Every structure is written in C-alpha cells, then in structure tokens.
Amino acid sequence: MNGTAIENFVCVIFNVSFMNCTWHVGRNATEDTQYFLYWRPPKKEDVTECQNYIKDNCGRHTGCQFQNVAIENSAYFLVNGSSSEKSIQSYEKKIILFQIEKLTPPLNVTVNCTEASHRCSIWWQPPRTSHVKIMNCFKYEIVIENKADAEKNTKIASETKAIIEKNSYLYESFSSGKRYSVKIRAADAGFCLVSRNWGEWSTPVEFGTQQVTSTSSYMLYLIPGLTAGLTLFLCMTVRAYLKNTSATVPQPRDPFREPSPVDFQTEYMNLLKKQGTEEIIDIEEVMECK
Structure with a gap:
C-alpha cells in the first residue's frame, strides 16, 4: 500500500x-x-x-x-x-x-607567533580516515577570531576566513596585545574518494599574550600557601602548649630549714639560665618545623 x-x-x-x-x-x-x-x-x-x-x-x-x-x-x-x-x-x-562520511577534525593544530614580524605560523595534520593515505586529498577552511576582551567590554573585533589546499597557514595580522582563536575543518580537494561536505571543526586553539587566568589556576597557588601557613600555626601552637605544661615544678622545701638569702639568689639565677636555654631550644624546634 x-x-x-x-x-x-x-x-x-x-x-x-x-x-x-x-x-x-x-x-x-x-x-x-x-x-x-x-x-x-x-x-x-x-x-x-x-x-x-x-x-x-x-x-x-x-x-x-x-x-x-x-x-x-x-x-x-x-x-x-x-x-x-x-x-x-x-x-x-x-x-x-x-x-x-563526516570527516573528523584536523589533528594537532599548532600556532607559533613572532611579535616582531606580527606573523603567526599555523600547522596541522589531516583528519583521520580509514581509506585515504594522501595528504593532498584535502582542502581546509580556517577561521581566526580576534577574541573578545571582557575587561574592555569589546566584542569580536575581526574574523579571518580562508580556504587553502595545504596543511599550513601564515597569519599576518597578529598583535601581541590581543588574544585570538583558530579552528579548522576539512573536505575533499576534488580528486580523491573523500566527502565534499565539510567535516567537523577542530577544538579552538587560543594564542596571544593576553591570557585569562582561570579560578583553578589561582587555586594552584592559593592552596599550597594556605597549607604551609596552617602547618606553621599548628606547630607553634602545639609548641607553646607543651612549653606551658612541661614547665619545671619546684620541689617542696624542707619546712624545718628556711633558705638563706644566698641560696635563694643562687637558685633564682639557675632558674633564669634554664628558662633561657629552653627558649632557645623552642625557637630552634619551631624553625625546624617550619
């Protein structure tokens, strides 16, 4: 029917x-x-x-x-x-x-820029296929965008498009004070058993001197600093506590024998010397812990 x-x-x-x-x-x-x-x-x-x-x-x-x-x-x-x-x-x-066939993205996109000449050399490798072994079978569409700057409240300033039949491109409008991204896709160059439809875009590769530091990058520096500070604080706190609890307890005196002024002065000086030695040891131990 x-x-x-x-x-x-x-x-x-x-x-x-x-x-x-x-x-x-x-x-x-x-x-x-x-x-x-x-x-x-x-x-x-x-x-x-x-x-x-x-x-x-x-x-x-x-x-x-x-x-x-x-x-x-x-x-x-x-x-x-x-x-x-x-x-x-x-x-x-x-x-x-x-x-x-929907061609896979071109592989290993690499960018190398020279600030003095305002040029960037861009290379890549052909997409993966199971039946094409010749690099010249592909043509490529390359798109280079001038990335937006959130701090300056600017949108994409420019976009460069080109279709080429080799796996390299020379970008001649590079400015060291801007950020860019490049993406590439492939199709049949016209003489191989390859789909004439454009394949998938490669993952955008960013280049330029203005780099945005992500939150995760800050955390890479912040976490070790906090850990070191906390370790030092705990070490000093424990040392102070041990010092207070382990202070020398004076021995009970003989109730039938009162110390003479000379004995009292000698005992006092010995105690000062002993405390000074403990403080020096404490400082050295803290420095080692740090």
Missing part, C-alpha cells in the same frame, strides 16, 4: 568507522507496523540484518547503528516492514559510502 514504506532514509559515517542510518515511519503506516533493515557491506555477498536498532517511543524501529564500517565502494540497503492490518512497501537504496 502506498505511503507505508519508510521515508527520509539517511545514513552518516562518523569517527572513521561508525555509521548511523535513520528513517521516518511511513505516513500511511499503521501503529503496529514494524520495520527491518538489511544491508550488504562492500565486497561482501551476504545480506545481514541490523544488530542494533534505534527505536521510537512506540517501540518501532526508526534507525540502526553500525560499527567497524569499511568505507570502500558502495553498500546496498533494504528496509521492509510487517503489519497485521496491511502490506508494507519495501524501500531500497544504494549508497556510495565515502560520500556520506
């Missing part, structure tokens, strides 16, 4: 070897309609059913996830269905796999 076959069948290959295929339920399909996807991978004669279906809220199959997909030549897809109320139309499609 017309309108019961799936609609909007789309497949995308990403992250080198993963593939997702999705579709919509036919506009005239009944609620109990269920779909089943079969496909024949490149260089294989056997047709296999999807092993990992994507389902909607009603439990109907609306997609399939594949792993370890080899991007070679083309693949054949068949989606049929079943229903207790009516016959379901089949859907067939042949897809050239490299055309549906």
Whole structure:
C-alpha cells in the first residue's frame, strides 16, 4: 500500500568507522507496523540484518547503528516492514559510502607567533580516515577570531576566513596585545574518494599574550600557601602548649630549714639560665618545623 514504506532514509559515517542510518515511519503506516533493515557491506555477498536498532517511543524501529564500517565502494540497503492490518512497501537504496562520511577534525593544530614580524605560523595534520593515505586529498577552511576582551567590554573585533589546499597557514595580522582563536575543518580537494561536505571543526586553539587566568589556576597557588601557613600555626601552637605544661615544678622545701638569702639568689639565677636555654631550644624546634 502506498505511503507505508519508510521515508527520509539517511545514513552518516562518523569517527572513521561508525555509521548511523535513520528513517521516518511511513505516513500511511499503521501503529503496529514494524520495520527491518538489511544491508550488504562492500565486497561482501551476504545480506545481514541490523544488530542494533534505534527505536521510537512506540517501540518501532526508526534507525540502526553500525560499527567497524569499511568505507570502500558502495553498500546496498533494504528496509521492509510487517503489519497485521496491511502490506508494507519495501524501500531500497544504494549508497556510495565515502560520500556520506563526516570527516573528523584536523589533528594537532599548532600556532607559533613572532611579535616582531606580527606573523603567526599555523600547522596541522589531516583528519583521520580509514581509506585515504594522501595528504593532498584535502582542502581546509580556517577561521581566526580576534577574541573578545571582557575587561574592555569589546566584542569580536575581526574574523579571518580562508580556504587553502595545504596543511599550513601564515597569519599576518597578529598583535601581541590581543588574544585570538583558530579552528579548522576539512573536505575533499576534488580528486580523491573523500566527502565534499565539510567535516567537523577542530577544538579552538587560543594564542596571544593576553591570557585569562582561570579560578583553578589561582587555586594552584592559593592552596599550597594556605597549607604551609596552617602547618606553621599548628606547630607553634602545639609548641607553646607543651612549653606551658612541661614547665619545671619546684620541689617542696624542707619546712624545718628556711633558705638563706644566698641560696635563694643562687637558685633564682639557675632558674633564669634554664628558662633561657629552653627558649632557645623552642625557637630552634619551631624553625625546624617550619
């Protein structure tokens, strides 16, 4: 019956070897309609059913996830269905796999700036693929933004875009007093088995002399300082407490013998000398603890 076959069948290959295929339920399909996807991978004669279906809220199959997909030549897809109320139309499609690949971002983006010449050299490596071994197969779109300055309440001052066919770029508008970011994506240069659609953007790389220090950076310096100060405070407190509790307790005197003035003076001088020695030892111990 017309309108019961799936609609909007789309497949995308990403992250080198993963593939997702999705579709919509036919506009005239009944609620109990269920779909089943079969496909024949490149260089294989056997047709296999999807092993990992994507389902909607009603439990109907609306997609399939594949792993370890080899991007070679083309693949054949068949989606049929079943229903207790009516016959379901089949859907067939042949897809050239490299055309549906979403290229990964270019790798290892590196920036080296020279303040005197106001230039920055930018390098990168081609995106990861399973079937392309030639670096010249790619063209690149590079975007360089002059970053906003929150303190000066300024928005993005400029944006530079360029499309090049090599894996390096010379940026000649560098100012040492500003901050920049660069991101790059890749596509087919026109003569290889690569998707002509632009791939994923690389993670922005920031460069320039004005760097924003994050809260975590401050904590890296603050935490060790607080720890050292707290350790010193506790050490001095414990030392003072031990000094007070371990003070020399005078021995009980003989009630039948009163000390003479000479004995009292001698005992007093000995006590002063002993206390002075303890203070010197305390100071040395505190310094060692610090």
